[in-house]
Amino acid sequence: MIRKDVIVVGAGCAGMVAAIEAERSGAEVVIVEKGLPGSGTNSSLSNAYFAGPCPKRDGECYIIDTLCSGRGINLEWMVKIVADEAPDGFSFLRGLGIRLVEDQLGFGVKPRDPDVIPGIALVKCLVRALKKCKKVDTSGGVYVREILKNADGAYGVRGYDKKGNEVVFLAPAVVLATGGAGAVYSRSDNQKSIVGQGYYLAGKAGVDLFDMEFVQFFPLVISDPGLPSLLLYPPYPSEGILINKLGENIGKKHGIDDFNDAILTLRDRFSILLYEECLKSPVYMDYRRVPERVWKKYPLSIFRKLNFDFHKKPFEVSPASHFFMGGVRIDREAKTSLSGLFACGEVVGGLHGANRMAGNSLTECVVFGRIAGRNAAEFAAGKRTPHIPESNCREKADGLANCDRGFLKRGMEAIKGACWKYAGVVRSGRELEEGLFEVSEIERSLTKVSPIYADRIATENLLSAVFVLKAVLSASISRKESRGSFYRSDFPVQDDINWRKNSCLSYDGVNGRFSAKYLPAETSS
Numbered sequence: 001m002i003r004k005d006v007i008v009v010g011a012g013c014a015g016m017v018a019a020i021e022a023e024r025s026g027a028e029v030v031i032v033e034k035g036l037p038g039s040g041t042n043s044s045l046s047n048a049y050f051a052g053p054c055p056k057r058d059g060e061c062y063i064i065d066t067l068c069s070g071r072g073i074n075l076e077w078m079v080k081i082v083a084d085e086a087p088d089g090f091s092f093l094r095g096l097g098i099r100l101v102e103d104q105l106g107f108g109v110k111p112r113d114p115d116v117i118p119g120i121a122l123v124k125c126l127v128r129a130l131k132k133c134k135k136v137d138t139s140g141g142v143y144v145r146e147i148l149k150n151a152d153g154a155y156g157v158r159g160y161d162k163k164g165n166e167v168v169f170l171a172p173a174v175v176l177a178t179g180g181a182g183a184v185y186s187r188s189d190n191q192k193s194i195v196g197q198g199y200y201l202a203g204k205a206g207v208d209l210f211d212m213e214f215v216q217f218f219p220l221v222i223s224d225p226g227l228p229s230l231l232l233y234p235p236y237p238s239e240g241i242l243i244n245k246l247g248e249n250i251g252k253k254h255g256i257d258d259f260n261d262a263i264l265t266l267r268d269r270f271s272i273l274l275y276e277e278c279l280k281s282p283v284y285m286d287y288r289r290v291p292e293r294v295w296k297k298y299p300l301s302i303f304r305k306l307n308f309d310f311h312k313k314p315f316e317v318s319p320a321s322h323f324f325m326g327g328v329r330i331d332r333e334a335k336t337s338l339s340g341l342f343a344c345g346e347v348v349g350g351l352h353g354a355n356r357m358a359g360n361s362l363t364e365c366v367v368f369g370r371i372a373g374r375n376a377a378e379f380a381a382g383k384r385t386p387h388i389p390e391s392n393c394r395e396k397a398d399g400l401a402n403c404d405r406g407f408l409k410r411g412m413e414a415i416k417g418a419c420w421k422y423a424g425v426v427r428s429g430r431e432l433e434e435g436l437f438e439v440s441e442i443e444r445s446l447t448k449v450s451p452i453y454a455d456r457i458a459t460e461n462l463l464s465a466v467f468v469l470k471a472v473l474s475a476s477i478s479r480k481e482s483r484g485s486f487y488r489s490d491f492p493v494q495d496d497i498n499w500r501k502n503s504c505l506s507y508d509g510v511n512g513r514f515s516a517k518y519l520p521a522e523t524s525s
Helices: 013-024 059-069 076-095 118-131 197-204 259-265 267-280 300-305 360-380 405-422 429-446 456-476
Strands: 006-009 029-032 049-051 100-102 106-109 136-139 143-150 153-160 166-170 173-176 215-222 241-244 283-286 315-324 341-343 501-508 513-520
Touching: 006 013, 006 153, 006 360, 013 029, 013 118, 013 136, 013 173, 013 360, 049 076, 049 360, 059 076, 076 100, 076 360, 106 118, 143 197, 143 456, 153 173, 153 456, 173 197, 173 360, 197 341, 197 456, 197 501, 215 259, 215 267, 241 267, 259 267, 267 283, 267 315, 341 360, 405 429, 405 456, 429 456, 456 501, 456 513
Parallel strands: 006 029, 006 173, 029 136, 173 341
Antiparallel strands: 049 106, 100 106, 143 153, 153 166, 215 315, 241 283, 283 315, 501 513
16 A cells, blocks of 8 residues: 555656646655556657647637637637646746747657657656656556545545556545547557546546547558558658559549648548548558658658558558547646546546647646646645555455456457447447447446456456447437537538537446536636
């Protein structure tokens, strides 16, 4: 049993920033992470770009652009806080030794090595800063499965260590920074472990989830068999073209001449048209006309590490799940509805509305990571956690060798396939109904699974994925319109009169069901 002032669950950008800020505010902190800080997180795969106010786009323009991307259902107060506090957040990053270079819309991390993904450079700097924090401990290899709470609120977390033993961490304040759930889809550019652990933890703890129907899909992700499902980072060379099996120019066919502009201004439409083209025939990115000098610069330079001749062969691409706009609601101090539980990063909903503006995910991580860490430390000051006997906190994994890992693998594959089929780029009422039926069938099969498993992490991942799919379908089925990243083929038009609303899901852990309601969008500060 470990006792601290603040527990941070997750060690991506948001979690590490929260831990650093909590320590600076006087707290003793432990980061609980499935792997090592930074590794296995989406922060490490990111383009490490931070949208925000800058000399070429002031705060008012930033707010307008963010609200426009969110199609009128963002929480405006969150957008304004980010606009106000982002400049100080960028100074915070520079103070950690992170090299930010300004452009027209924000700031980007620029690695000195062109073969390095900017996100890796970002997390390496954050990890170095974290190691200098004398009052921050890291507990890697721990999978959190439960937020501990009583009548007064959250007081710790329970999870499994690498050996399958149960471990407990106690603290007056818990910060949830687990990221999103992109990897619940069969086509995703997320790390494989990002399957909605934080949503599941929050839902089981009685915290409502908002806007879970809004999932952002990135149009250009490698889907060639044998290659990693890697996002094609902008900027794109002008010589690149999209073709189908017949050699038709897909961009020209749909009037898209500039992929860089399409990613910024037409991302949803771009994803939909590529998704529909992929239903007819595989779609390929053709870089054969790209000059040799361009291959030496980022982002094409990172392809050197892949065993494929991109210079001479087109490679298959497809839209893929990229980011979850929805999640738990927080207040201005990053508190959730459960006392003692704070949250930051992608697990939080509200800032992005119906779609996220490019670059806002990491800006959110820094701004609200600092707010969460600072306020969690202040909340924990002078408080004590309940006394729990040591014997109640550990459960040995003896005699748990009879685990059907094949069942777990098949179950996860079924969930990922169902996510892509029923809750993907294009949805319809009929498919959403079919998806709810299929996920209930998968869930019924899980009742045969003993809760005590040798492979406990795989079991928890599967339960999280089931939970997320049910949440996305449950929030989607009643929204009879299309808005931002959410597209229904049977209701293809945005309906501001009836549907300028946020979905809110409450989870009943006893019967495993969601109840949904839709609340008028908050547009005042």
